[in-house]
Amino acid sequence: MNDLRELYEEVILDHNRNPRNYPRKPDDATNSAHGFNPLCGDEFFVHLTVVGGVIKDAGFEGAGCAISTASASLMTEALIGKPLAEVEALFQQVHALLTDEAQVGNPEEFLGKLTVLTGVKEYPMRVKCATLAWHTMRAALHEKSSTVTTE
Amino acid sequence: MSHPASAPDDPYDVERVRRDFPILHQQVNGHPLVYLDNGATSQKPRCVIDAISDYYLRDNSNVHRGVHTLAARATEAFESARTRAQEFLRAQDSKEIVFVRGTSEAINLVARGYAVPQLKAGDEVLITEMEHHSNIVPWQMICQETGALLRVLPIDEQGELSLDQLDDLMHAKTRVLALTHVSNALGTVNPLAQIIRKARDKGIVTIVDGAQAAPHMRIDVQKLGCDFYAFSGHKVYGPTGIGVLYGRMPLLREMQPYQGGGEMIRKVSFDETTYADPPYKFEAGTPNIAGAVGLAAALDYVDELGLERIARHELTLLKYATAAVEKVAGIRIIGRAREKAGILTFIIDGVHAHDVGTIMDHQGIAIRAGHHCAMPVMKKFGVAATTRASFGLYNTHQEVDALVSGLHEVREIMGT
Numbered sequence: 001m002n003d004l005r006e007l008y009e010e011v012i013l014d015h016n017r018n019p020r021n022y023p024r025k026p027d028d029a030t031n032s033a034h035g036f037n038p039l040c041g042d043e044f045f046v047h048l049t050v051v052g053g054v055i056k057d058a059g060f061e062g063a064g065c066a067i068s069t070a071s072a073s074l075m076t077e078a079l080i081g082k083p084l085a086e087v088e089a090l091f092q093q094v095h096a097l098l099t100d101e102a103q104v105g106n107p108e109e110f111l112g113k114l115t116v117l118t119g120v121k122e123y124p125m126r127v128k129c130a131t132l133a134w135h136t137m138r139a140a141l142h143e144k145s146s147t148v149t150t151e
Numbered sequence: 152m153s154h155p156a157s158a159p160d161d162p163y164d165v166e167r168v169r170r171d172f173p174i175l176h177q178q179v180n181g182h183p184l185v186y187l188d189n190g191a192t193s194q195k196p197r198c199v200i201d202a203i204s205d206y207y208l209r210d211n212s213n214v215h216r217g218v219h220t221l222a223a224r225a226t227e228a229f230e231s232a233r234t235r236a237q238e239f240l241r242a243q244d245s246k247e248i249v250f251v252r253g254t255s256e257a258i259n260l261v262a263r264g265y266a267v268p269q270l271k272a273g274d275e276v277l278i279t280e281m282e283h284h285s286n287i288v289p290w291q292m293i294c295q296e297t298g299a300l301l302r303v304l305p306i307d308e309q310g311e312l313s314l315d316q317l318d319d320l321m322h323a324k325t326r327v328l329a330l331t332h333v334s335n336a337l338g339t340v341n342p343l344a345q346i347i348r349k350a351r352d353k354g355i356v357t358i359v360d361g362a363q364a365a366p367h368m369r370i371d372v373q374k375l376g377c378d379f380y381a382f383s384g385h386k387v388y389g390p391t392g393i394g395v396l397y398g399r400m401p402l403l404r405e406m407q408p409y410q411g412g413g414e415m416i417r418k419v420s421f422d423e424t425t426y427a428d429p430p431y432k433f434e435a436g437t438p439n440i441a442g443a444v445g446l447a448a449a450l451d452y453v454d455e456l457g458l459e460r461i462a463r464h465e466l467t468l469l470k471y472a473t474a475a476v477e478k479v480a481g482i483r484i485i486g487r488a489r490e491k492a493g494i495l496t497f498i499i500d501g502v503h504a505h506d507v508g509t510i511m512d513h514q515g516i517a518i519r520a521g522h523h524c525a526m527p528v529m530k531k532f533g534v535a536a537t538t539r540a541s542f543g544l545y546n547t548h549q550e551v552d553a554l555v556s557g558l559h560e561v562r563e564i565m566g567t
Binding site: 004005007008016017036038040042043044063065066067069117123125126129 | 261403499502503504506509513520521522526527529535536566567
């Protein structure tokens with residue numbers, strides 16, 4: 001049996017209790033999107049300030065479970081200061097981490113603190129919780145739709 | 152044939168009942184399975200599984216056509232399941248029983264087939280704030296089409312219907328009242344007879360969503376006086392994909408079919424088709440024969456065990472669980488109606504229901520976490536999601552104890 005502590009890792013619990021950049025919409029936000037999981041009702045708004053090809057600021061609002069909240073919180077931390085050119089690679093790395101696809105290189109190196117999400121892949125029912133904020137962020141950047149759902 | 156665990160006068164022997172359900176005897180994540188998600192679907196006794204299997208092993212054929220022996224057996228099995236459903240609901244005539252896929256399909260059938268031809272712009276359809284999405288969305292859809300208005304009877308803080316507003320909401324423009332017998336999210340048992348009497352006095356057609364009531368209480372559609380009543384087989388220990396719509400015969404005669412095909416016709420030419428009589432005009436195509444056979448076995452099973460005794464057992468569990476769960480620090484119970492069926496819904500301070508669900512599952516405990524397809528109820532109580540334990544005829548006091556110790560584990564893990 002998996003240890004629940006691998007899912008509810010200390011960093012995840014901390015980010016759930018005290019989410020970073022939450023609830024916050026930067027005054028100068030340039031990109032926003034709404035993410036919704038119709039199966040459970042988890043709902044987030046992700047806001048980004050993109051200046052000169054770099055994410056200068058990020059924040060999120062809404063409500064969800066510990067996994068989705070911590071994932072969103074960790075994501076905003078990881079995004080701030082990141083050039084757009086690296087964001088898609090980061091998204092793919094996180095996606096691979098959560099869905100057990102082959103990793104390119106050393107995940108620790110790419111993902112740093114985000115590797116605490118590793119435990120989620122043992123819980124297939126919860127993977128969508130962890131990816132919600134990430135899909136929302138991607139929609140905000142690509143502006144293809146103002147709302148994304150997990151379904 | 153099913154074997155009742157005990158005769159009606161014996162004390163309820165839950166351990167014997169449990170032996171009838173093979174699925175219950177397994178380990179999940181290293182713990183004995185504690186199945187407390189009966190509101191979503193119930194487990195099946197061996198007699199139901201055997202009835203379906205026997206049907207396919209011995210009698211399988213199509214119904215109402217063909218003159219061979221198997222066709223006759225299949226038809227006989229299917230039609231006696233209809234009679235069984237009629238007895239279960241205390242309906243007057245087996246022709247008032249329409250087989251459908253489940254409660255959702257039954258409500259959609261009434262909305263399309265009965266309500267749409269009746270509704271004009273400005274007419275009103277009345278539902279309640281505690282409805283499952285399946286008793287909201289079909290009415291919204293047909294209101295959009297017909298220009299009718301959807302009105303909602305609110306619930307109070309206890310999770311009971313605000314009956315004092317009923318008179319204001321039922322008036323000359325009200326055509327249909329659609330309401331649930333038992334709330335899936337709150338457990339509230341509604342005072343149906345009283346509400347339906349009022350509706351009938353005002354000429355309002357009533358349809359009752361009985362999905363959560365059928366497993367827990369004796370239903371008598373004639374005493375209730377409703378025009379339509381629907382329930383799903385799988386929540387009453389029968390198979391999925393089969394359900395029942397009861398309709399009073401005069402209304403079924405008026406009602407339009409919503410699917411055309413074989414089985415539902417009397418005569419077809421390229422100029423014109425005449426429909427069969429109810430219930431067949433609503434049963435286009437080959438029906439779920441094995442499902443009906445399984446449903447009949449399930450109804451036999453609960454009737455032999457005795458719905459009154461089942462209800463007593465479940466209410467004892469509910470009372471025991473309510474008292475025990477309430478004692479866990481940081482828990483708020485949602486739904487405090489005076490009359491409830493075996494459903495206990497709650498939230499834990501600072502812990503999302505999905506995290507509760509995962510940590511419970513880790514201990515082999517199956518509960519429901521989410522919005523229970525009743526988003527308006529969640530909104531009313533200011534929560535996005537809740538945790539629900541729903542009890543069935545095979546649940547035990549020890550399982551309630553497991554639930555409570557599971558909740559302590561949740562608080563421990565989440566550090567609240």
